[in-house]
Amino acid sequence: MATKQAHFVPKTYLRGFLFDEKKERVYAYNSRSNLITPTKIDKICSQSYLYRVKDKDDNDSDEIEEMLAKDIEPKYQGLLNTVRLGEWIDKTTIADISTFIALQHLRVPGTMDFFEETGIKFLKDALKDELSKLLDDNARKAIIDEFKKDDPVRFEKLLKENPDFTGELSRQDIQDMIDENNMKLTIDIGKNNVIRGIFEQVLPIAEKFIRRGWHIMFAPDGYEFITSDMPAFVAKLMPDGVIHFSFGGFGRLDSDIIFPMAKDVCIVINGPEYFQKVGVVTPETVDIINRMVSSRPNIQYLISAQRPLVKKYSRYLTSPPQMQE
Template sequence: MATKQAHFVPQTYLRGFLFDEKKERTYAYNSRSKMITPTKIDKICSQNYLYRIKDKDGKDSDEIEEMLAKGIESKYQGWLNTVRLGEWIDNATIADISIFIALQYLRVPRTMDFFEETGIKFLKDVLKDKLSKLLDDNARKAMMDEFKKDDPARFEKLLKENPDFTGELSKQDIQDMIDENNMKLTIDIGKNNVIRGMLEQVLPIAEKFIRRGWHIMFAPDGYEFITSDMPAFVAKRMPNGVVHFSFGGFGRLDSEIVFPMAKDVCIVISGPEYFQKTGEVTPVAVDIINRMVSSRPNLQYLISAQKSLVESYSRYLSPPQTQEYS
């Protein structure tokens, strides 16, 4: 069955931030409209056919969306219930949650766009390198001679369709192609390749999480964590309070991976060695996490079970001061 509306932040995750369980509504601040609205979770954090790919026969396929929905998202509530027990979490569950967090970081449109932009840049750099070799007169002549020999029909067609083309390329022609301003190339690396590249990164990133320390943070009574349309992120809090997002990537052992699991619990992965630290944190610690969540660049939605929280954190906030979680 065709899946039109693909949620890049799963509804099973967003259910952890509801104020209306029956109608499945949350409060969402939309940075584009500057409005805060009580919103059904099926109306936000989605994009039509986001994970649709082409199968081996070239036909549209929703197998990725179905794999995400049935194979991973369906298990999230069980993992959340396990974490909420506040007890030691077994290795298998830690591995499963790590995969979910890594996938949640990768599957949002912003990250997928980054994969595509990176792929296009790589291909352009390869092409520029090959073109640069043609600045040599002998290499350029050899290439054109080979072209004439291997594909004479196409060569003749170029001559007919391009009156200014003499059958040879000058050094200036090559330089104009290399010049960034004149290199008008449309490179499509293909959605299949973008999604394949995204999925190939899930396990390597998750493996980094498994080897680091896990803070399972519970909000005290009267306080809640908020989330966004990019709920999993890596950040580094500097001594002066400035927060650098994606600071050196997941490989930096002095960075923190932040993932609000629900309004009552948040996971922060940090440190060079594995451990589990579980317990209720202070209101100040909740505020630090919420400020980090809301300060991340390029957000569209801030999401919370409390209107007052999205209203408060929707403002441009200065980064939180460095402080130990307690």
């Protein structure tokens, strides 16, 4: 049975950044309150019934949350333990890690919001294209004639209930509909469509990771990787030091997929060909990764086992927009 609070960054992942093993606490910097607090991992990175959808009978279903809790999240500690051995990783494990990274990128609220906004924009653009066809006088007349013929009762009802409707559409009527400022249109593509659509993208994205190069980076003694409430992302560090995010998406071969697995190890996937490179990186590389993690737009929390680290990198954050819980 799914819990009310669905963790979009699972606790099994957050345990890799604990400073207090017994109470399961991390240091979390909240960009909304500008406070750094020792926080239990069950208190952050969650929303009420985030993955609840409707089943075929229109009843509430927690099937996705239950699948995540039963089939995906319990594997993570074993995957992390395997990576920590510092040895060659077999293809099955690479595939499982790829799936987890893809899923972790997609399952966060920020990605869901992006999918919804993109879907709405697509539908609006499609509607505008169809409306633009009605700028032709013959096309407008044809659609009104068809309406009169196919549904005369509704047509007469519209005439009676809308004094401004004369039974014809003018070119200006259509232009007003197309005009972005006057277009009174609300499109709801539905939570079901957004969530199910997102989870359908997991395997196609994971397959892209499997075909690219894998850097298994271990932090040197005295240094640690940090993470956030959006821990898997696409970025590119440019020669001038500027970090570009998304950078053409997962399909662009000169982009980097960044995923801090735990405070001691980070995975970076890049390049056009598959390879594995394992080793301890320099403090400078750890700093670059941490700066990428903390510079990503719209994150709320920076998370670390060290208070000074979240304080140091918090200067890169901008506060995300407020969301309804």
